[in-house]
Amino acid sequence: MLGKTAGGLYWMFRGLERAENNARLIEAGFRIALTRSTNTETEWKSVIITSAAQQGFTAKHSEFNSTNVIDYLLRDTDNPSSVLSVVKQARDNARLVRTALTTEVWSAVNETWMLITELLKNPIADTDLPEVLSIIRQQSALVRGALHGTMLRNDIYDFCRLGTFIERMDSTARIIDVKYYTLLPSPSLVGSRMDNVQWETLLRSVSAHRSYRWAVEDDYTATNIANFLVLDRRMPRSLAFCAGQIVENLDYLSEEYNDRRPSLDMAERMAARLKGRDIHSIIEEGLHDVLGTIISDVAALGAQIEKDYRFIH
Amino acid sequence: MMGQDSVRTPYVDYDAWFSKQDTTRLSRKAQEAEAFFRRTGITFNVYGQSDAEERLIPFDLVPRILTAAEWAKLSRGIDQRVRAINAFLHDIYNRQDILRAGIIPVELIQNNDAFLPQMIGFSPPGDVYTHIIGTDIVCTGEGEFYVLEDNARTPSGVSYMLENRETMLQMFPELFSKIKVQPVSDYPKNLRRSLAASAPASCEGRPTVAVLTPGIHNSAYYEHSFLADQMGVELVEGHDLRIVDGKIAMRTTEGHKVIDVIYRRIDDEYLDPLTFNPDSLLGVPGIMDVYRAGNVTIANAPGTGVADDKAIYCYMPEIVEFYTGERAILKNVQTFRCSDSLQYVLDNLADLVVKEVHGSGGYGMLVGPAASKQEIEDFRAKLKARPSNYIAQPTLSLSTVPIFTDAGLAPRHVDLRPFALMSPQGVNITPGGLTRVALKEGSLVVNSSQGGGTKDTWVLED
Numbered sequence: 001m002l003g004k005t006a007g008g009l010y011w012m013f014r015g016l017e018r019a020e021n022n023a024r025l026i027e028a029g030f031r032i033a034l035t036r037s038t039n040t041e042t043e044w045k046s047v048i049i050t051s052a053a054q055q056g057f058t059a060k061h062s063e064f065n066s067t068n069v070i071d072y073l074l075r076d077t078d079n080p081s082s083v084l085s086v087v088k089q090a091r092d093n094a095r096l097v098r099t100a101l102t103t104e105v106w107s108a109v110n111e112t113w114m115l116i117t118e119l120l121k122n123p124i125a126d127t128d129l130p131e132v133l134s135i136i137r138q139q140s141a142l143v144r145g146a147l148h149g150t151m152l153r154n155d156i157y158d159f160c161r162l163g164t165f166i167e168r169m170d171s172t173a174r175i176i177d178v179k180y181y182t183l184l185p186s187p188s189l190v191g192s193r194m195d196n197v198q199w200e201t202l203l204r205s206v207s208a209h210r211s212y213r214w215a216v217e218d219d220y221t222a223t224n225i226a227n228f229l230v231l232d233r234r235m236p237r238s239l240a241f242c243a244g245q246i247v248e249n250l251d252y253l254s255e256e257y258n259d260r261r262p263s264l265d266m267a268e269r270m271a272a273r274l275k276g277r278d279i280h281s282i283i284e285e286g287l288h289d290v291l292g293t294i295i296s297d298v299a300a301l302g303a304q305i306e307k308d309y310r311f312i313h
Numbered sequence: 314m315m316g317q318d319s320v321r322t323p324y325v326d327y328d329a330w331f332s333k334q335d336t337t338r339l340s341r342k343a344q345e346a347e348a349f350f351r352r353t354g355i356t357f358n359v360y361g362q363s364d365a366e367e368r369l370i371p372f373d374l375v376p377r378i379l380t381a382a383e384w385a386k387l388s389r390g391i392d393q394r395v396r397a398i399n400a401f402l403h404d405i406y407n408r409q410d411i412l413r414a415g416i417i418p419v420e421l422i423q424n425n426d427a428f429l430p431q432m433i434g435f436s437p438p439g440d441v442y443t444h445i446i447g448t449d450i451v452c453t454g455e456g457e458f459y460v461l462e463d464n465a466r467t468p469s470g471v472s473y474m475l476e477n478r479e480t481m482l483q484m485f486p487e488l489f490s491k492i493k494v495q496p497v498s499d500y501p502k503n504l505r506r507s508l509a510a511s512a513p514a515s516c517e518g519r520p521t522v523a524v525l526t527p528g529i530h531n532s533a534y535y536e537h538s539f540l541a542d543q544m545g546v547e548l549v550e551g552h553d554l555r556i557v558d559g560k561i562a563m564r565t566t567e568g569h570k571v572i573d574v575i576y577r578r579i580d581d582e583y584l585d586p587l588t589f590n591p592d593s594l595l596g597v598p599g600i601m602d603v604y605r606a607g608n609v610t611i612a613n614a615p616g617t618g619v620a621d622d623k624a625i626y627c628y629m630p631e632i633v634e635f636y637t638g639e640r641a642i643l644k645n646v647q648t649f650r651c652s653d654s655l656q657y658v659l660d661n662l663a664d665l666v667v668k669e670v671h672g673s674g675g676y677g678m679l680v681g682p683a684a685s686k687q688e689i690e691d692f693r694a695k696l697k698a699r700p701s702n703y704i705a706q707p708t709l710s711l712s713t714v715p716i717f718t719d720a721g722l723a724p725r726h727v728d729l730r731p732f733a734l735m736s737p738q739g740v741n742i743t744p745g746g747l748t749r750v751a752l753k754e755g756s757l758v759v760n761s762s763q764g765g766g767t768k769d770t771w772v773l774e775d
Contacts, residue, residue, distance in 0.1 A: 003564045004553050095529045099542040110354045155566065257567055309566040
């Protein structure tokens with residue numbers, strides 16, 4: 001496979017994952033803004049920070065309100081991470097690697113791009129927002145479904161999955177970091193009883209408010225939620241799950257190419273740091289520091305994968 | 314059919330089927346086809362417009378039909394012409410017998426931008442220059458074919474030929490069981506085989522073929538990816554390639570892999586920044602050296618443009634005769650070189666089609682009968698300033714074929730671009746080709762960039 005194609009697949013699925021994550025973040029922010037009549041500014045600000053869009057946002061807007069934030073994250077083409085930008089980027093990448101995709105996957109991406117471009121042509125009114133966000137999530141699921149259902153399990157598939165999980169792991173780590181910290185100003189408060197609405201928002205932003213109840217069967221507590229999002233291997237957006245998937249896909253590549261490249265060692269080290277850990281020891285160590293390390297590890301791993309598989313040079 | 318009294322022979326069976334169809338159903342089918350094209354991304358970009366403007370080429374659901382006998386004549390003529398063009402190129406870049414014989418003026422070659430001195434004294438693998446040729450044909454009556462233009466550089470449109478047939482098969486499967494149509498679906502297989510057969514002598518084992526594209530912003534990108542996909546070969550861009558041990562290699566996830574045959578869809582001048590345009594980022598620095606050392610095949614060969622120039626076109630009957638020893642089977646449209654016949658052309662602008670010698674895509678041309686007084690006067694000034702830049706042709710009384718409109722069938726002008734493949738093993742022409750249709754009533758311009766559409770082209774079984 002061409003190195004460029006591997007890179008195109010990887011970035012295509014990072015883009016689609018990012019679009020979906022943005023939609024979730026907005027939804028969670030929107031819900032909390034609805035339930036609170038005053039001072040939603042902090043909430044919207046944390047949405048922007050989580051999406052790693054603070055610099056670009058403040059260059060254009062002075063106020064963190066729903067109109068500005070939603071527009072910036074959904075429609076603003078100056079924002080390289082807006083849904084509109086990433087969907088276009090994903091579709092451009094899909095065109096680039098079209099010979100590597102089944103007709104079903106290509107059609108799903110192309111249709112997603114057509115639909116979402118049309119959908120986001122004009123600013124979104126609050127009344128239309130839930131439907132728009134749900135379409136974005138559905139389209140992302142459609143592409144994923146086409147990938148699962150029609151693609152050969154070979155290197156092409158592995159690069160798609162690596163893009164998905166690198167992006168997801170980064171996103172989940174940021175979500176926990178931003179939320180956890182705003183909710184817990186000092187480490188001594190960790191484990192104390194929290195505002196349920198806030199916790200639910202955090203779970204909603206990773207689509208886990210329902211699965212939490214089924215899986216954890218317990219009240220919202222900081223440790224339970226942290227454990228669920230960081231360490232629970234049943235939860236498909238948890239850090240441990242993402243790390244496991246990344247190792248698995250790099251392992252398949254190593255088998256297929258019959259060699260072992262540095263990215264696999266890095267990924268295994270990263271996964272090992274989460275495996276068999278206890279959430280209390282992580283909190284003791286300092287959750288923020290641990291998350292910070294994870295975020296930079298994921299970035300370094302992404303760069304190493306690019307290098308190992310010659311995406312660019 | 315088409316409001317005429319009688320239905321032309323090749324259309325009899327189709328007409329019988331059509332007359333039983335419900336037009337509302339057909340209209341719905343037409344819409345379905347359009348939605349399918351859009352979803353599949355069978356689009357092209359129009360230069361000079363924002364890249365969000367990906368356009369569909371309108372598809373007409375009435376096929377253009379040729380009899381086996383018409384096709385036999387046409388394909389014989391194309392075969393002859395393609396061989397002559399290839400022989401002409403080899404001659405022009407080597408012994409130049411045709412110039413010595415005084416058949417073509419030397420200036421026409423010397424002052425031709427498409428003539429590449431880098432190709433002088435070099436013979437490409439198997440002496441094949443034009444691996445793929447598209448010959449634009451018009452028709453003035455039954456069996457009366459004229460060649461409008463030869464496309465010997467990187468002819469495009471073959472993906473539409475294939476997709477149009479695929480669409481027809483999906484929309485009207487019953488039609489194909491009633492009427493026996495010669496298939497076109499072997500084209501990708503034949504293309505790959507033909508390219509592989511043109512691999513350099515130094516290639517050992519099964520040749521690796523790749524399609525070289527300028528990238529996703531090129532107007533024909535869809536076709537590039539489609540052909541690579543259908544052939545099962547990699548679609549590469551210049552930055553995927555580099556020279557490794559004197560050969561062209563592509564960067565893969567498993568290291569560099571040698572390519573033996575490059576089907577390039579980028580123009581000569583962008584091919585090698587070390588030899589041609591130094592600013593080009595699309596090509597591969599040094600590829601011409603690898604080529605001249607016999608370590609890669611470039612299809613089509615650099616410098617083939619010298620054969621499809623509109624100034625050379627005038628000499629095509631002589632070229633065919635010179636290299637094949639036979640009279641040309643296909644006629645040329647009568648053509649006036651404006652450098653020789655300026656006064657005649659100026660006097661008859663309202664009746665002529667005037668084209669730029671190096672133009673393409675329907676840009677920079679004047680269709681006299683359809684032009685306003687002002688347009689004619691504007692063009693007159695351009696023509697006077699640079700007569701040698703133009704040729705003129707009479708507007709033929711082109712035959713029409715029916716298209717499907719809201720008001721039923723209506724006649725429109727068409728042309729036809731059959732695709733010929735050439736390798737050291739011979740010439741292969743796919744039965745049919747791309748029919749382009751001028752959708753505007755009375756219009757003669759069929760280019761997709763100018764509002765033309767396409768339709769499926771049927772060659773009936775004997």
